[in-house]
Amino acid sequence: EDQVTQSPEALRLQEGESSSLNCSYTVSGLRGLFWYRQDPGKGPEFLFTLYSAGEEKEKERLKATLTKKESFLHITAPKPEDSATYLCAVQVMDSSYKLIFGSGTRLLVRP
Amino acid sequence: NAGVTQTPKFRVLKTGQSMTLLCAQDMNHEYMYWYRQDPGMGLRLIHYSVGEGTTAKGEVPDGYNVSRLKKQNFLLGLESAAPSQTSVYFCASIGSSGRAGEQYFGPGTRLTVT
Numbered sequence: 001e002d003q004v005t006q007s008p009e010a011l012r013l014q015e016g017e018s019s020s021l022n023c024s025y026t027v028s029g030l031r032g033l034f035w036y037r038q039d040p041g042k043g044p045e046f047l048f049t050l051y052s053a054g055e056e057k058e059k060e061r062l063k064a065t066l067t068k069k070e071s072f073l074h075i076t077a078p079k080p081e082d083s084a085t086y087l088c089a090v091q092v093m094d095s096s097y098k099l100i101f102g103s104g105t106r107l108l109v110r111p
Numbered sequence: 112n113a114g115v116t117q118t119p120k121f122r123v124l125k126t127g128q129s130m131t132l133l134c135a136q137d138m139n140h141e142y143m144y145w146y147r148q149d150p151g152m153g154l155r156l157i158h159y160s161v162g163e164g165t166t167a168k169g170e171v172p173d174g175y176n177v178s179r180l181k182k183q184n185f186l187l188g189l190e191s192a193a194p195s196q197t198s199v200y201f202c203a204s205i206g207s208s209g210r211a212g213e214q215y216f217g218p219g220t221r222l223t224v225t
């Protein structure tokens with residue numbers, strides 16, 4: 001069964017304190033792995049897509065990496081505005097392009 | 112472009128009532144999806160459509176029906192609402208592409224069934 005697990009469930013950081021979020025996955029065939037940001041009361045907002053092991057993508061203070069079994073979202077010197085829920089999702093090798101989501105990591109960055 | 116829009120934004124239903132949630136996209140996307148999001152459970156796929164006139168079941172389809180009569184619209188129906196259907200519902204769409212492409216999400220509909 002295709003499955004996505006995110007850890008930790010919640011993370012509290014001080015402003016400037018770097019850390020990483022984990023997304024581990026078990027799928028029959030990976031088409032792509034996605035990271036989304038979700039603010040309270042809003043829909044998920046696309047951040048990155050990773051297609052193959054070893055690939056890395058960066059955007060401002062965020063960097064996403066991918067191995068054959070997991071992905072990491074590294075947050076460098078976070079700011080309070082980085083506070084949000086970060087969702088990981090995988091897209092499997094079928095014709096539906098549907099996503100399988102993890103339960104998310106709630107990040108709180110304190111000033 | 113408005114992107115993906117959802118109607119209504121909030122709704123309260125009584126058990127047994129019916130309603131339809133509307134999702135509209137103006138990006139000419141082929142694929143559309145309905146998810147529900149519950150606390151601590153991430154997003155779960157209810158139904159999806161790979162093109163006008165087509166629908167398919169997702170992970171949690173029971174109690175819901177869908178229709179895709181027009182390419183730009185995807186409707187989610189609850190025929191007889193139950194308290195277990197209290198949730199936040201998100202619609203998403205994606206254009207046809209040879210590789211994985213990002214899904215664009217709507218702002219959500221918060222539904223409470225009492």
